[in-house]
Amino acid sequence: MEGNGSKKIFITPVELAVLLIAITIGIESTSLPNTINKLAKQDAWIATALGALYPLYVVIIAIFFSKRFPDDNILTLSKKYFGKYLSTFLNVIFALGFLTYLPGVISSGAIIFKTYVIAYMGFPKIYIVTVIFIIFAVSRGLKVLGRVSIINFFIILFILVTSLAILRKGSYLNVLPIFGSGIKNIIKASFITSYTYAGIEFIFLLYPHLQDKSKLKKSALGTVAFIAFFYTWIVFVSMYYMGTDIVAKSIWPFFTATEAIQLEVINSFRFIFIFLWMIVTLVDIAALYYFNFDLAGQIINIDKKIIFHVVVGGLIVLVANKYYSDRLLRASITEKTSLFSTAYNFVYITIIFLFSVIKKGDSSEKA
Template identity: 35%
Template sequence: MNIEKNNLLTPNQFTYLLIGFIVGAGVLTLPNELVKTAGQDAWMSVIIALIYPLYVVFISMYIINKHPKENVLILNKKYFGNLFGSILNFILMMQFMITYIVIIANTIIFSRVFIVSFLGPLKVAMIIVFLATYSAYKGPKGLGKMSELIFYLFIPVFLFSLSGLKYGSILNMQPMFGAGIENILKSTPQTAYSYSGWEAILLLFPYVNDVKCVKRCALKAVAICGIIYVWAVFISIFYLGIDIVPKSYWSLILVFESINIPIINNFRYIFMYIWMFLALRGAANYHFSVALFLNDFKKIELKKMCLLIYPLSLYLGFKFTDIFLKQKVVAFGLPFCISFNLIFFTVLALLIHLKGKKTKNYN
């Protein structure tokens, strides 16, 4: 790939860019889903589900070590042929597109409930998609800088959730393993779906100024995302208990209502505004990724492609505010995507290994 040097990402920026693909509004609702099956042990499911991102990272690193200058779009056509490789690229693009649209829809719903209830959903959608488009238009370097800045804003605010330890109860976490190993494992796939987005490693690694740092960046991102997700589920249960968590759509927000700072009237609103930035960061990252995929099909300047996606993203994002439609697509799409990715990455790595072995024997 021919990439201008001024568009290359530093290792730190790549780390926070990857985190931006994972950590979003889904953390707010994850405790609700897991508690229904795993009860007070739901946080254990989050830890076990880290197997998925770790697998994707390690198999991606194997592929990158063999092809340090070619991303997944090129490799698919190289190993599967132009036709089948293009089909695989299209399936991957649809994953990114669905996630992008869901982020837009969730952000519209979230912002209308808590922040801009006076605006209609279409106006909110236009603003959100415009901001995502503008950020993606700035290219990977701009996205990297934005991701780094938003992460530094998010972490101090997120750490305030430690106050939940003061008002919660350890009794809410007991008995440990009370839900049973079977239920803990049963709810693990739900968390694995929330961890989707690591596929961006094979798409965007050529934009890193030092490819040798990609593994360290990816593992650091997995560790940070794992800590955030585990803590979000743990503190929600610890503070609210398993009876209250499922009754709130965004249970983690209730934890921030326990924060009492004299000079701040309601800390929850600070957290919600920061969370809006997180959602916009994720939307921008996915917007740029979809533009990359489309650019592979139709060679149009990447910045122009980012602009051309705007109308379609706006339309679909607005349509997905229909919660029932969104739930149907997500319920089918996410399990399919996770299964497809596991098979696809494994097959690609095997083909690369076998071809390398054949070449070695030939020589």
């Protein structure tokens, strides 16, 4: 792992972009329309677009850091300004926030897999197989994960393009009147959607690996634009096809909306969609696990990788099976942990940014 003193690995701007897309776009986005519908109704897509202000803020700070501290990630910057002990405490909370995402994402994928593909397979077995797969995937390193993420990007792009066919069905009346839910509700919903973009913060670990830092701005801003458009599109097209009442009753509205896609050579396009989403989910989990391991390695200097994988992988399986297999309980836990993590990350990033501005005379900074 690059964070533990081994030779530094460089990535291209494309690899940085697809890695961020891989870790940000996952299976839970298919249920996003249902979540946002509770507050914003037909304006849910507007709230989703407004929620993109959070990842935009994150990448703007990352661009700033990359110019001033091209070789320092956010963990080392924290140590620079807060000292060894306080920074360790703050960094551990930062890392734990992302670790809490793993059981939820794995559980969501397992529930959909069990519902649509293999109903007879128990959740513990699905969890174990998934964890073994992602541990194998992340063991291949950042460059391999980046190449896999490129394939993942084209799958997401295929999902996006083919879902345009949904516009042939549904009605524009389902997304009218615009702003009909009220500006206050739209703004409230936008705060909820902001945690949907969780994972974008890993740009603070990635930019030091970018050999040409001058290309970070274009790559990062383009990535945020793509992710924001994808999420906004999922919500919009689900509302357009089904309307607020049906979306409220659907667990995975975007899957339901794919019923509108009909190809002459394929009887059920939804099955293909689900299969592709399972690949996206596995890559999402692998990327999330990789960066969690990287965070842990930099904070506590992990030497015994196998022991770490066995312990953490086992804990993830146990937690996912006990607390996340129930959809309602999973939703409740995920909402609370995600909102706390996003709020903490916002404050954590902002404080480090303010310190970097106040102490811009630091001799280690790049002119």
